[in-house]
Amino acid sequence: MNLVTPGWFETYGMTLRAGRIIDQRDTSGAQTVVVANEAFARRFLPGREAVGAIVLDAHPRPGLPATPLTIIGVVDNAVDQSLRADAFPTLYQPLSQFRFPFPIIEVSLSVRAGSGSPALLARSVSTALTSVDRNLAFGFHPLAEQVNAARQQERLVAWLSGFFGALALLLAGIGLHGVTSYTVERRRIEIGIRMALGAQRQDVVTLAVRQTIVMTICGVAAGLAAAALLTRYLHTLLFGITPLDPVTFVAAPAVLFAVALVACCLPAYRASSIDPTDALRCE
Numbered sequence: 404m405n406l407v408t409p410g411w412f413e414t415y416g417m418t419l420r421a422g423r424i425i426d427q428r429d430t431s432g433a434q435t436v437v438v439a440n441e442a443f444a445r446r447f448l449p450g451r452e453a454v455g456a457i458v459l460d461a462h463p464r465p466g467l468p469a470t471p472l473t474i475i476g477v478v479d480n481a482v483d484q485s486l487r488a489d490a491f492p493t494l495y496q497p498l499s500q501f502r503f504p505f506p507i508i509e510v511s512l513s514v515r516a517g518s519g520s521p522a523l524l525a526r527s528v529s530t531a532l533t534s535v536d537r538n539l540a541f542g543f544h545p546l547a548e549q550v551n552a553a554r555q556q557e558r559l560v561a562w563l564s565g566f567f568g569a570l571a572l573l574l575a576g577i578g579l580h581g582v583t584s585y586t587v588e589r590r591r592i593e594i595g596i597r598m599a600l601g602a603q604r605q606d607v608v609t610l611a612v613r614q615t616i617v618m619t620i621c622g623v624a625a626g627l628a629a630a631a632l633l634t635r636y637l638h639t640l641l642f643g644i645t646p647l648d649p650v651t652f653v654a655a656p657a658v659l660f661a662v663a664l665v666a667c668c669l670p671a672y673r674a675s676s677i678d679p680t681d682a683l684r685c686e
Contacts, residue, residue: 422476443492
């Protein structure tokens with residue numbers, strides 16, 4: 404349950420899906436109402452029209468019956484707990500209609516700047532607050548800083564994953580180049596005989612590239628199969644993508660194929676430069 408005042412949804416730019424949002428009409432003497440998010444409607448009102456449904460006050464005063472609350476609108480889900488967690492079923496109740504069974508210790512005041520940086524409003528907001536009560540203690544926290552702080556762990560994991568992914572890609576390219584070079588070198592005499600019998604340089608390059616592509620296909624197929632099995636156990640470490648993200652499963656093999664083609668260029672060029680006479684002389 405979140406206690407809000409008129410203008411709160413506009414301040415945070417939340418999208419109204421059905422009904423209306425809390426406004427100046429929702430005073431202490433008016434009908435008690437709430438606004439639900441989509442997660443609440445899906446969980447508690449599946450297959451029903453959420454607007455107009457009745458829910459009970461979650462915090463009634465001791466000894467008094469729970470107050471029925473009418474849902475007047477449905478808004479989209481908002482991230483307010485964790486970037487990794489799914490949206491919680493949430494109700495938004497007008498602050499003026501809430502019956503406080505406990506003292507208020509902390510209140511969050513949200514201010515949106517019409518233009519310029521919100522930090523420029525700090526002085527005017529501070530003056531307005533101290534004019535009400537000079538003993539108030541408060542601080543300013545830009546929403547952008549809060550979002551960045553919440554993403555710090557995800558950003559660190561992303562940087563580390565990207566670094567080790569790039570390192571693994573580099574090692575794969577070096578290993579692929581070494582294997583290709585060794586394979587071509589072992590077939591040096593065979594290539595020389597082929598060229599002595601009339602094979603063209605293009606044929607030799609195609610032979611080396613074909614072998615590299617076949618090895619890469621086998622490796623990529625094994626890697627994709629292992630990734631499909633293991634990513635389901637790593638879903639808690641993923642943010643913003645699904646365990647079987649199609650873009651990732653297409654982009655990674657594409658990059659590996661590009662590295663494989665680059666890695667086999669030098670061995671293929673060397674193979675095409677073999678002098679048939681030298682190869683036969685070695686034989």
